Amino acid sequence: MEAIVREILAEYALPPRGYHGVVHWARVLENGLRIAERTGANSRVVTLFALFHDSRRENEGVDPGHGARGGELALATRSRWYDATDTEVELLVEACRLHTDGRLDGDITLQTCWDADRLDLGRVGIIPQPDRLCTDAARSLLHWADTRAVRGHVPALVSEAWKL
Numbered sequence: 001m002e003a004i005v006r007e008i009l010a011e012y013a014l015p016p017r018g019y020h021g022v023v024h025w026a027r028v029l030e031n032g033l034r035i036a037e038r039t040g041a042n043s044r045v046v047t048l049f050a051l052f053h054d055s056r057r058e059n060e061g062v063d064p065g066h067g068a069r070g071g072e073l074a075l076a077t078r079s080r081w082y083d084a085t086d087t088e089v090e091l092l093v094e095a096c097r098l099h100t101d102g103r104l105d106g107d108i109t110l111q112t113c114w115d116a117d118r119l120d121l122g123r124v125g126i127i128p129q130p131d132r133l134c135t136d137a138a139r140s141l142l143h144w145a146d147t148r149a150v151r152g153h154v155p156a157l158v159s160e161a162w163k164l
Helices: 002-010 022-039 043-052 066-076 086-098 108-118 136-151 156-161
Strands: none
Touching: 002 022, 002 043, 022 043, 022 108, 022 136, 022 156, 043 066, 043 086, 043 108, 066 086, 086 108, 108 136
């Protein structure tokens, strides 16, 4: 994971610790893996989603197409940066592309990815709404995740594993 993060950051247009940067990615990863434990979602896809979904943002505000660009980066770097099956890559690209569309339906891995991101909305002053989450697992983590987001919790992963 550290190598993927470094590669993404080499061309990242925003501050690494900005609203959509590495601290957000790490919280989305932690959220996603906790949800996946309960939903049975594909943890490899959830992990890669956390890293790629905002990797090609051009600004911190409204940025149409950033998810699709992140998915394209994930597709283009397959084999060089990570190994995944065709099905996993298809799910990853779809999760990235649609993560801002507010969808609630789809494969459980897609739902887990989207919920992991939505649970971190508190970082930008948006309170995640239970009826806008896809899974019961995410709804059960809402208070925990939102508190971390609002308080700006920096997961140990950022400084210890990613060394940022």
